[in-house]
Each structure stands twice: as structure tokens, then as C-alpha cells.
Amino acid sequence: MELPPEIGELTNLEVIDLEGTEIIYLPNEIVKLIKLSSLKVSFYRYANNYQERRVWVVTTSLSNLSRLHELRIDVNPDGDWWDVEVKTIIHDLCSLRELRTLKLYLPTIELLEELIRDSPSLICPALTHFRFIVGRQVERFLSRLPREVEEEFNNLEKSEKGLKYVNGEGIPIKIIEVLKHANAFSLEHHWTVNNLSEFGLQNMDKLKFCFLVECNELRTIIDAKQFYQEGDCEGDDSNESEQYSYFNEEKMVLGSLQYLSIHYMKNMESICQGSVGKGCLSNLKFLALHTCLSLTTIFTLKIAPRSLTFVDLKYSDSKSGHFLPNLKKILLLELPKLVSISNGLCIAPKLERMVIFFCPKLVKLSTMEVSSKDLKVIKGENEWWGELKWHESDLSSDHQDYLASMFVPLRRDGDLMAQFTKD
Template structure:
């Protein structure tokens, strides 16, 4: 039936379109009204080049194939760029090169009136289980200028141009980048939220040598960043690599490191001062971490760390033996949560210094094995919450 032009399958019990249908190259009208069992539409429907009418009324189909957008994205973006008074823009760019239509440069956006944008760039792959929590997604979505770059390679110039005007950045599955700072410090000065994961070649978040080579300006760096979530980085070895400047991370309030199997330590003595405003620290499933602070050469004048910290969660760190290399946690601390940190035998807290501490969570067996200086664990029993 290659000459067939009209096909009406309405109110039938079909569950999917047969392969033979996509060979009806002269088909112009296809009716699937009230086919209740059809829930998805194959992307092969795009092979029906002569199709003029596709009626899906009464079906359970919620989404059309993404290929439909991929084929028309360039034409649509070109038309969008003619809207001189555009205020809000949310677009999926299947290819990085489509960003070039925006004609953004380092200093100015393509649309002077644009105050709200959400861009997703790269080939999207649907996954049954997301590795990003709902809380993290909500944090990203609350920002007015949000760039999401997925399944990419390297650091394209057009990505850097958009990044320079963004306040939130989500980097997922970049196959070649070795440091997040490769995107350029000047392009990340406005960032308040940074989420990155599954970049298998990434070894460090920051390259200190890049700061020195990029500018003598001491404010260059992640100066506005308030929220950072790093996950599933199989080769991440350090947060900071090379010389440390005084401005990066000064505004950071929330830090999460999750499933970084090669990470052995988090803070160096010199880096600690940069995290003076950190309020929440979460580290999970980093099996090689032995201590959060490597203090072999600590300044003896330092008596406590992370002065603004209120909540710390350390889960599934089997080799962790020390949190702060003998230094006390700051007096603002309110909550400590531990799970499967079996080699951690003491906590860097004291009754005199940590008067705001109201809850310690952990396994009962681990709690009973803890060693305390000057106090007995019974004196902390009123704030301990077992998780067994």
C-alpha cells in the first residue's frame, strides 16, 4: 500500500505503530483518536515526510519525539534572535554551535532586556534514575540565569560566552575536561550555584596556576559561588591544585562531594581560610578519604576550623580516621551526622566550645566505641540519635 494517503486507526486497541506503517511514504493524514493503549510515539514517524495531519486526540501520549525539535531548532533559534525586547527565554540547544546565533560576546548579552534564561546545551539522554537529587535540581532551578551543558567535550567558546552571564551552571558528562577552572575564572565570577558530575577526566575543581596566569587581579576566581555539588567524579583528586588565592570560595555556604573514589582529603591548611562562610558540608561515598583536613604543616595559631559551619554529614567513608587533624570544630556547629565511618574513633568537639551542638546521628555500635577527651560519651547521650 505505498500509495496510501489517509489512514484512520482511531478507537482501535493497538499499543504501538507497526514498522510497516513507516514505509507509507505518501501518507498525508494519520488518525489515532482515542487509541487508549498508545503511550509513546516512535521517532520514526518523522520518516513520513508527506504527513500533514497527525491526530492524537484521546491518546495517552504525553511527549513528542525529541527528534522533532532537533530538526527545527536552528530555524527557531534564528527567529528568536529577531525578538529585540525579549525578557524571558528557555531553550534546549541540541548542538553547541546553535549558541552562535545568539551573538553574545564576553561583555554583552544578545538581548539587552533579557533578565531570565534557562539554556540546556548538548545531547540529552533520558535516564530511569537521576543521579542529581530533587533538592539539587530545585537549587539550580531557582536561579534566573541557568546554563546546563551535557554530554559535551572540552570548553567551547560559545559555552564560555553564555557562562559569563550565568548565575547557575550544571555540567554533566563532559568527556575531556580536567579542571572546572578550564572554563575561565572571569567567565564564572557571577556564578552562585555550580553542580558538576560524571566528568571522568576531571582531577581538580580549581587550578591555582590558572589564576596566576589569567590576571594579577586578586578578585579573580569563584568569588560569588554559594552552592557547589560535585558527584560521581571517578578521577577527582583534589578541590584545589596549585597556588591558593584569597578570594575563591569566600561566599560558599553549601558544599557536597559525593562518590569521588580517588579523593583522599578535602582541605589543606592554606585552603581552610577560603571556606570561612561554609555552613553545610556533606561528603558521601568517598572510600579513600582519611581526613578532611591535611594538617601536617598547620599554623599552630589555628585552634578551630570552618567558623560558620552548622551542619556536617559524613556517610560511607570507611577509611576516615580524623575529621580535622586535632583541631576543634567551630562553635556554630548544630548537627553532625555519620554513617559507616567505622574507623573514626573521636569527634573534634567539646562541651566548652560547641554549646550550639544539638544532635549527633550515627550507628549505636559506632557511638559506643568513640573515645572522648575530658568527658564521657554519656555526657553527650542527650543529643545522640541512633540510626540503626
Template sequence: MKGCERFKKLPPEVGRLKKLEKLDLDKTQIIHLPAEIQELTNLQSLTLCLYEYRGKKSKQYTSSTIVPFGVISKLQVLKHLSIDVNPNDERWQENVQVILPEILALHCLETISLYIPEPKLLNLLPAHIFKLDFRFIVGQHMSRIISGALPSAEEKFKQSECSLMFVKGVDVPHEIKDVVRYSKALFLDRHLTIKDLSVFGMTNIEQLQVCLLAECKEMQTIVDGRYSRSEDIFPCLLLLSVSYMKNLRSICEGEIHSSHCFGMLKSLTLHNCPKLSTIFTLNFISNLSLLKVLAVKGCPKVSALISCGSSKLKAGTFLSKLRTMILIHLPELISISNGLHMGPSLENIGIYDCPKLQSFSKMELSSKNLKIIKGETKWWEALTWSEAEWGKIGQPSMFDSIFSPINQEADIISQLDFNDDIDDSTGGMVDEPLQASSERVFKGTKLNANRPTPLQLGSRKSVMNSGKTHIPRPPVLIHSHKSSGPAKNIDTNPLEVFHSRGSSGACPVEQPLLWTTLATTH
């Protein structure tokens, strides 16, 4: 029944389908389940997307509950369960308290996706649930179209197994810490009080592979080395995406005491952080030997990517695996590496609206693999080339052959799309070294690329069920659902992340979202 948008009521006769194994009600207008669903004793996969909400007095409601008591517990062979509701549906506040304990009876369950309004309700879940592939959204969030998360990063989050999205939280309750301990992906959205991630407990977040931070207005740094002691900080993290953080000053403060901190990081995107002044310290960047993609946009206080400070550690090569570097709208950027040797494997460079970046050091353009430099023609022609570094000829002729001018009348972002995939492996979502490390610290279920991807969490009623999409400011983004297999790779399209704010990650969708840009901010 998936995609039958005018289908509003499941008849009681559905109970006659004794051999039915899969029931998918995604993108329908079903508002509740009939009790006869419990008669489908061979059902292995149940997907509910109950978007319609008309208020308590609506005549459309024929039941005070979304899922009748006792239905879920009767589906003894169920393997995949996903229930999405409108977060404003008051029926769910009571109904979920009945459903959660019933999950204990589902001994065959492999994947589960749920919206849980309050952290304390996590206590109703049976303990074994965290050994499964779970996708939880927790928090009192409002359904919305515009999200502070970057679209491509949000898609990677949806592809991840064992994920938690914590929305509009205050402090970090112990129930959330307990879930994070078993999570491989964390999306912290609009948290109201958190100042850095140390409040989760460093051992609780060490197995994370994907971390998204969006609109956490009090966050000043992501990790504080003063609280990590000798512990590893994010030893398994592959992707870090930070967006719309109005008070963020730095990624890492204090000394990093372990060489494994951020040691597996492959993709870093920073978007619209107006107070961010420090991206890499020498102590921090020394650990990022595997970073492949770096994208920074809308950070007006950044004057250099690497801040040397008073450190004496200035020899050596940094970011040796970096392939793609995107720098957009950085009005104070003067230098990329402050004269340090950086990016000897760079292949793609995209620079736009960085007016004070008027020269390149030979230590920044040493890569023999460089394929393309994209930027504004006037900016490129005005660059100065130090005779001491580049010789009397100035700009090497080879750079002219790889420079590609940006057409300012066209979409800037799409022109800077290098489509760089951070995962070169073919076996799955993580490389073997990471998987071994993850298994060491996580001791939970292994990543299973053959396991079906359950419905992803979220709430997109206004986009999915209406024929029109209205977003009050450009770019206008719409999404569609397209069939695809289980997620196997964490790849990053580094420029897609700058297509302004996309749809909220608040509703489960069976497949990753595909984003189409209808307008741009440029």
C-alpha cells in the same frame, strides 16, 4: 491546559481567543502548534512541552514542523517563551533553525527557555537575548531518567536565572564560552574531554553563582591555579556540586593568588569521586570563610578533609561559618582537620560508615553551638578521647546529650537530614555583598525575585507522560510538579543530595522538582 495529559491536538479555533494572554501546554501530549497561534496577538506567555515522539512514519504526526514558520515572530507582546521538545525529535533539528532568528522580533521578551541541539546554533540568537533571563540546554543529549546530578543541586540550578546546561560536549566551542560569560548558573553534564574549567576562560566564569559538574570522565581538577594568574576564581560562586567524577583528584591545584577566589562559596557537595584524595589545601581553605554546608560521600581515597602538606600556615581558624558537616562512606578517613582549628560555628555533624575515624581533636569539636552529632552507636562508643586534649575523664558529658544514634534499619540519608538553608537573607537569591560583586563583574540584568520563573529545561518524557516509573536500580525516584512562586533563595538540604541519582535535568518544568524516595541504597 497544563496537566491535561490526554490533550493531543490544539484546534485551529484557538486563533479566535484574541484576548488570551497565557497559554500553558505543559504536561500535555501536543506534538505541534497550529499556525493560528499567530493570531493571538495579546499573548504574553507561551509554554510548550512537546514530549510525544513516535518517529517519522508515525500517523500521529500531522505536521512536519513543531512550530510553523512565522508564528513566533507574530507574537509581538510575548514576555515569556518556553519550548521543550524531546531531544530525539528530528523535526526540531530543522525547526529550531527557523525559530531562533524569529526571536529578534520579540521586543517585550523577558524570559526564554530552549533546547538547542548544537552549539553553533547559538549564533542564530539575537545578541540582546543574553540580557534577558535565559535557560538553555545545549548539546546532543539523550532523554533519560537517571541523572548524574544530585537532585537538590539540580533543583538549585533550575531555580537560577540565566542558566546554561552543556551536555555531552567535546571541547568548549567559542559559542559556549560566549553564553557562559552571561550565565549565573552552569551545569556541565557528561562532558567528554574537559580536564578543568580553565578552558572556559577564568573571566568567563567569574560571575557564576551555581556550578554543577556531573560525570565529566576526563576532569582531574576543577580549577588549576597555574592558569588563573592573579585573576579571581569563582568570586561569586555560592554553590558547587560535584558528582560521579571518576578521575577527579582535587578541587583546586596550584597556588591561589587571590583572597577572593571561592570567597562567597556557601555550599560544597562531593559525591562519588573514587580518585579524589585532596579536598582542602591550606591555601584553598583559607578563602572559604563563608562556607556553611559541607557534604562528602563515596570518596574512598580521602584520609582527611584538610591536607596540610609542607605548608607552614597552620595557625588560625578555618571554616569559621561552617554549620553543617556530613561525611558518608569514607573508608580511609582518619582525621577531619589534621589537628587544625576548624568549624567553631558547627551546629550539625553527621557521620556514617567512616570506620577509621576513631577520635576527635578538640580543635575539631570546639563549637559552642553544636546541637547534634549523628552516627552509629558502635562507632560512637568506640571513639577514643585523648587525655592530653580532653583530660582524664575523656569524652565530655555534654556530647552524650547531643549524640543521636542512627537506626541502620531505616533510611540513613533521611536521618542525616539537617535541612540547613545556606541563605539567611530574606531579600532574594543572593546576599547584598554577592549581588554587588555580581553586578560588578556581570554588568547584565540584575536578579529580579519578582520576575516569573520560566519553564525549566529538560526532557522527562518517560516519567511525566507514563503512568509508571521504572528505574533499573535503587533508589527509585519519582517526581511531581507543585506550584510555587519564583525562586528566591539558594538553599541546600545537604543530605538530600545523597539520595542517589535522580531524574535528568533535561526537560523544562515550570516549578522545581519535588523528589520522593521510594527506596534507598542502604
């Protein structure tokens, strides 16, 4: 819980790693460690009085640690005391000329604005690695997310540039400024956003990982109308062919994204609304949809008003398996209204694993949705598999037996999350 003041006598110390501990505060003597290059610390609880719970007391200044190359600070989000402390840290960051890695919790947008204002070159080009948590976090005693999903996001962010925006409203300009440089983006409990495109698809060109949780107003991920706006196109029916040409030739929609994980969306209707080019999500390897109560179809062939549309076959080479060409794993968990994956559209020629759990209306599949020669396993409930029908009326018994050989039943009496991820 505490470091003794004698730590200041270790003048040759270069690394302090206190991640995952229950440290209450750091002693003033930390500033004597002028050779320190890496400081990682977790503050997880209050002390009994205000003086003890001071993290950086008045006489302590990070600016003394001029050789600091890495600074990672975790904070338990159980009070507003950190708002004061982090201001001192933000003020000192501008003097840390060698800083390349920064992990920081910023409870308000104003603190992010202050950070960018005081150190405009910090995020780019100075920082090679960062993770910012922006917005007031609420501590949860029981996570509603699969543990493996949270761990994968945290592990990825150790080597990437990550932005986590929680309990937000609107699209603050400073969030956009950071998002432009981020490889990982987590959006949790946003109160007003209707689709991810509102953040500007051009601002997410570098994203490899996207994690979306409990955004109750979110209807879709990609809204094709955003393309018209970004490209100064009107989007009327009379110019439809020109619009499609514009999409296909110039727009690689989320072309760098490899991991898309979506959880607890009350009103989400689709992955995409409107038609986009075949380059859309072309590098996606993992797709997870978990408890999306209004989702009925993930990918469809039709283009109609209010339809759940992902791709128009006139502008994608579906027969050659070019749609979602790198998708390897798909998880469909607790989607009570889901009736179709792709309506027979040939997708994912490299698909290796498919997990389907509590999708009671998904009573039909097409071999075009499981056409990959690399497919190794289909996991689901025994009852679901026993009642499953195939769209193809001419499906041979040998082919059915071949698909059945890949099926692995999920046990309701076991650890479901462990079964989802186990090879």
C-alpha cells in the same frame, strides 16, 4: 496531549502555561494570540507520524507574538527532530523585542552559535533570566542523583541565569560567552576537561551555583596554575612570594559561589591544586561531595608536589576562622578513600550541619573541623561514629559528650537521601 485550534479565538489571552504536560504539538492558531506575554510548554513525546509531531509547522511563526515577554520550552531528549524545530525558533527570536526570559534546549554547539549570531544582544543585555541546555541530552529512566539536589538546581534556575552543558568536549568559545553572564552552571558528562579552571575563572565571577556530574577526566576544581597564566606570572619557585601576593590582593577565586555540588567523579583528587588566597570560596554556604572514588583529602595544610592542597597557612588567617567563612552545610557521601577533611585546618566558623556517609577511611576528625559554635547536627553511621577518633589527645570527656550530643545516626534501612536533607 493536544490543544484544539479554537484556542486561537481567545484573543485576549496573555498567559499559556503547559509546563509538565504531555503536549505533542501546538496548533497554528497560536499565532493569533497577539497579546500573549508568557508561553511555557513541555513537549514530552512523539506523535505517530511526522506531520503530527511538528511543533512549529511552516505557517507558524513566533515572530507574530511580538509582546512575548517569557518563553520556556522543555523537550524530551528522545530524538533529533528538535534540531530542525529549534532552528525556526532561533530565527524568530530576533523579532521578539520584549523577550526577557528564555528557556531553550540546544542539542548542538552550532545551534548556540546560531542563536548568538542571529541575536547578539539577546543574552546580554536583553535577557534578565535564561536557562540554556547545550549538548545532546540522554534520557534516563533512573536518576543517579539525589532528588533534592536536582530540584534545588531547577528551582534556583527559575530566578537566575543558568547554563547546562552536557556531553561536551573542549571549551567552545560560545559556551564561555554565555558563562560570563550565568549565575548557575551545570557541567555534566564532559569528556575532556581536567579542571574547572579551564573554563577561565574570570568567566565565572558571577556564579552562585555550580553543579558537576560524571566528568571522568576532572581531577580538580581550581588549578592555581591558571592564576599564573591569567596574570602573566611564570609560577616558578624563585618568585613564590610575589605569586602569593598577587593571588591574595587581586584574586577572589569563585568569590560569588554559594553552592558547590559534585557527583560521580571517577578521578577527582582534590577541590584545589596549589595555593590560593583566603578569599577563595569566601561565600560558599553548601558543599556536597558524592561518590568521588579517588578523593583522599579535601583541604590540606601542606604544599608539596602532587599534594592535595587548598590553602597555605602563611597566607590565610585560619585561626580567626576566615577560611570558608560562610560555609553552613557539608555533605560527604560515598567517598571510599577519604582520610581527612582539612588535616586539622580551622575551617567554617558558621558550619551548622555535617553529613558523612560511607567514608570508611575517615577514622579521625579534628575539633578544628567542627569548631563552629553554630553547629547543630553531625549525621553519620552508628558504626562510623563509634570508631571515630579525635586528633586532639587532650580532648576532655565533656567536650566529647558535647559533640556526641549533636550526632544523629543514619539508618541504612531507610530513605538515605531523605535523611541527608531532613533537619
